[in-house]
Amino acid sequence: MIEKIHHIGIAVHSLDAALKFYRDTLGLHVHAQDTVQDQGVKAALLTIGRSEIELLEPLSPESAVGKFLARKGEGLHHICFQTPDVDAELEGLKAKGVELVDQKPRRGLAGMICFLHPKAARGVLVELATPVP
């Protein structure tokens, strides 16, 4: 069961430059900013209704987001759907033969998360997340 859009991930070269538009020009509120070493990104999370915008700046060109920027340039990177039970959701998708990036949920910025393969979702990198209290 998918409850809502948890967030939309946007790959950018510079968080500071991106915040000039999303925070200063559009007026969205930054509720968190963090460096996630194992994902190789600096992230800023902006509130938009009951969802978030996640701005992602790579820590190195070899990170997943760094490679995305080199290949495609700045722009929409992934979309994250919130589900109440990411384990059950992932098992259900596995049973349906959906192509996955992660075989098991793992800890991420949004809680317990996993990524499906873009091939499964018409070229869209889909993340599933169950927030952790």
Add this chain to the structure above:
Amino acid sequence: MIEKIHHIGIAVHSLDAALKFYRDTLGLHVHAQDTVQDQGVKAALLTIGRSEIELLEPLSPESAVGKFLARKGEGLHHICFQTPDVDAELEGLKAKGVELVDQKPRRGLAGMICFLHPKAARGVLVELATPVP
């Protein structure tokens, strides 16, 4: 003022193939399906929380979405933010020197809408919309 994510637009070669994943596999509800001649697309709108997924299949390779598919392939196309007053929002952005696609709001699938230029938003095509009752 931005209230929420109104929808996320995804460019696809075939609505039918895309619905197999977003409707049948993920279980999202299709609440509308429509052909919009002047935008050159067939669209399916799926409910997700208080937002929507908008699947877009081009009517021809010369349409904006057709050109996007030829250039980038299937995937995330644009993001639409809901605002209570798209006219005032657009005037405010103009005054701040934001690069625009539309100089005036026009009628679209989501109500009165306008597009900002991807250059303004770090490579993201941003739509603003005020639903019309």
